[in-house]
Amino acid sequence: xxxxxxxxxxxxxxxxxxxxxxxxxxxxxxxxxxxxxxxxxxxxxxxxxxxxxxxxxxxxxxxxxxxxxxxxxxxxxxxxxxxxxxxxxxxxxxxxxxxxxxxxxxxxxxxxxxxxxxxxxxxxxxxxxxxxxxxxxxxxxxxxxxxxxxxxxxxxxxxxxxxxxxxxxxxxxxxxxxxxxxxxxxxxxxxxxxxxxxxxxxxxxxxxxxxxxxxxxxxxxxxxxxxxxxxxxxxxxxxxxxxxxxxxxxxxxxxxxxxxxxxxxxxxxxxxxxxxxxxxxxxxxxxxxxxxxxxxxxxxxxxxxxxxxxxxxxxxxxxxxxxxxxxxxxxxxxxxxxxxxxxxxxxxxxxxxxxxxxxxxxxxxxxxxxxxxxxxxxxxxxxxxxxxxxxxxxxxxxxxxxxxxxxxxxxxxxxxxxxxxxxxxxxxxxxxxxxxxxxxxxxxxxxxxxxxxxxxxxxxxxxxxxxxxx
Amino acid sequence: xxxxxxxxxxxxxxxxxxxxxxxxxxxxxxxxxxxxxxxxxxxxxxxxxxxxxxxxxxxxxxxxxxx
Numbered sequence: 001x002x003x004x005x006x007x008x009x010x011x012x013x014x015x016x017x018x019x020x021x022x023x024x025x026x027x028x029x030x031x032x033x034x035x036x037x038x039x040x041x042x043x044x045x046x047x048x049x050x051x052x053x054x055x056x057x058x059x060x061x062x063x064x065x066x067x068x069x070x071x072x073x074x075x076x077x078x079x080x081x082x083x084x085x086x087x088x089x090x091x092x093x094x095x096x097x098x099x100x101x102x103x104x105x106x107x108x109x110x111x112x113x114x115x116x117x118x119x120x121x122x123x124x125x126x127x128x129x130x131x132x133x134x135x136x137x138x139x140x141x142x143x144x145x146x147x148x149x150x151x152x153x154x155x156x157x158x159x160x161x162x163x164x165x166x167x168x169x170x171x172x173x174x175x176x177x178x179x180x181x182x183x184x185x186x187x188x189x190x191x192x193x194x195x196x197x198x199x200x201x202x203x204x205x206x207x208x209x210x211x212x213x214x215x216x217x218x219x220x221x222x223x224x225x226x227x228x229x230x231x232x233x234x235x236x237x238x239x240x241x242x243x244x245x246x247x248x249x250x251x252x253x254x255x256x257x258x259x260x261x262x263x264x265x266x267x268x269x270x271x272x273x274x275x276x277x278x279x280x281x282x283x284x285x286x287x288x289x290x291x292x293x294x295x296x297x298x299x300x301x302x303x304x305x306x307x308x309x310x311x312x313x314x315x316x317x318x319x320x321x322x323x324x325x326x327x328x329x330x331x332x333x334x335x336x337x338x339x340x341x342x343x344x345x346x347x348x349x350x351x352x353x354x355x356x357x358x359x360x361x362x363x364x365x366x367x368x369x370x371x372x373x374x375x376x377x378x379x380x381x382x383x384x385x386x387x388x389x390x391x392x393x394x395x396x397x398x399x400x401x402x403x404x405x406x407x408x409x410x411x412x413x414x415x416x417x418x419x420x421x422x423x424x425x426x427x428x429x430x431x432x433x434x435x436x437x438x439x440x441x442x443x444x445x446x447x448x449x450x451x452x453x454x455x456x457x458x459x460x461x462x463x464x465x466x467x468x469x470x
Numbered sequence: 471x472x473x474x475x476x477x478x479x480x481x482x483x484x485x486x487x488x489x490x491x492x493x494x495x496x497x498x499x500x501x502x503x504x505x506x507x508x509x510x511x512x513x514x515x516x517x518x519x520x521x522x523x524x525x526x527x528x529x530x531x532x533x534x535x536x537x
Contacts, residue, residue, distance in 0.1 A: 028508055148506065195530065196530065197527065201489065210526075226509040240527075242527075270492060270528040302489070304509065305513040306515060308506070308510045309510070309513075311509070312510065319487075320511065323487060323489070326487075326489045326492070327487075327488050330489075330492035331492070333492070336491050336495060339492065339493060339496040339498065340499055342483070342489060342496040343496065343499035343500050343502065343503055344499065345486070345489055346480075346500050346503050347507075354517050356511070356526070357517065357520070358516060358517060359517075359526060359529070360520070360525060360526045361516070361529070363529045363530070363533060364529050364533055371533075395495075401495060401498055401499075418530055441535060442534060443530040443533055443535065444530075444534045444535050445534075445535035448535060
């Protein structure tokens with residue numbers, strides 16, 4: 001958190017709206033935190049300090065004039081370096097796009113601008129958003145603020161680390177197989193992957209058009225609720241975006257879980273889980289139960305089919321997107337990334353189409369099996385303890401490849417299913433690294449998912465704990 | 471690693487896409503596809519003829535949260 005007095009996005013926004021704190025003060029606090037802490041964690045790719053200061057002063061002046069400002073007015077943010085802003089470099093964490101200057105501004109950045117947010121710059125990420133650990137061969141690994149030997153999670157590595165270290169109040173991430181929720185769990189912050197189609201992807205670097213999602217990494221579920229309301233809803237440009245009305249997500253945060261049922265899926269998600277993770281997860285379930293929720297445990301035989309198809313979609317779609325560069329300049333990718341993309345070319349077209357075709361039926365079956373007797377499902381976000389960067393570095397040693405690929409085991413099924421899913425901190429493992437609780441609901445159940453996460457955070461303070469680096 | 475599987479896939483990738491293995495790790499990643507394809511084969515029986523509206527978007531709408 002950049003300041004003790006305003007530890008969260010909503011506290012900072014409300015403080016600014018009430019005239020208690022200036023945008024300039026909030027921005028200077030973030031810039032000071034970046035100067036002090038980023039050298040150790042390597043989260044920031046480009047810092048736009050002058051532009052941020054100018055924007056903050058303009059917002060302060062507008063407030064003095066009594067102008068109506070948006071719900072995120074005065075709040076400094078940093079964003080994953082794959083959200084395009086016209087005329088500014090967007091590296092996508094890559095060497096190939098090190099000098100790429102887009103001609104458009106992402107819809108979500110336009111909406112954050114209109115809501116009064118202050119964009120301070122861009123954040124480190126996995127190259128082309130394609131690993132779950134946060135390794136980056138071109139800009140250097142982003143490092144976990146809790147212990148720099150450990151992974152931040154990826155692909156939104158800088159987003160998780162920056163919010164955890166208090167460099168900014170919020171950061172956009174993207175999530176195709178867990179890329180918001182993995183850095184959220186490994187860095188100890190809150191991350192929301194909305195329903196597939198909930199947020200427009202105009203001006204966002206693609207990885208897999210079937211599974212890509214835009215969402216925030218923030219401190220609390222309430223922060224996520226306010227942020228999502230700003231960025232959700234159709235923009236008239238992304239034809240895949242749902243026309244479903246955007247509700248007031250904050251209004252749903254009552255803290256009351258009486259009458260709610262949360263199902264723990266024991267198939268797949270808890271298999272071979274590390275003991276410290278299971279202990280923190282079970283303790284989190286007890287907190288939810290104390291808030292009035294009924295906890296049930298179910299098997300889900302569908303997981304085999306879901307996992308088989310999940311493994312297909314993003315690999316093939318990524319291979320198609322990167323085909324020309326893979327022919328012309330494969331040496332410009334990190335070793336693990338070109339290897340991963342290469343394998344995608346080996347999946348037959350009909351297999352890919354079957355994976356797409358089975359997505360709807362499997363979603364219907366999953367809802368019938370897991371989300372009819374319960375409103376939410378709960379799992380650990382990561383079933384193992386946070387791994388070290390060394391033991392998951394596949395570029396350094398091919399023996400690390402399975403560990404690098406395994407981190408998204410509990411997150412990627414929800415991308416295939418398209419379900420809204422949040423990860424909230426729920427404890428620490430025996431090495432002092434964070435553990436995350438993952439909650440998912442039916443399509444467009446963001447309000448219900450965030451309500452449960454908020455209820456949990458009313459009775460815990462894991463989300464407010466700060467690493468030594470912060 | 472099933473070298474025959476990897477050799478066959480790598481040749482098909484070159485033929486269909488004009489892409490060569492960029493490094494030795496790429497061959498390991500291709501070898502991993504054997505397990506992926508085995509899992510797909512194991513769940514093939516779920517693939518049935520589906521009438522419209524058959525899209526994923528339709529399923530999202532049909533199963534959405536009742537509020």
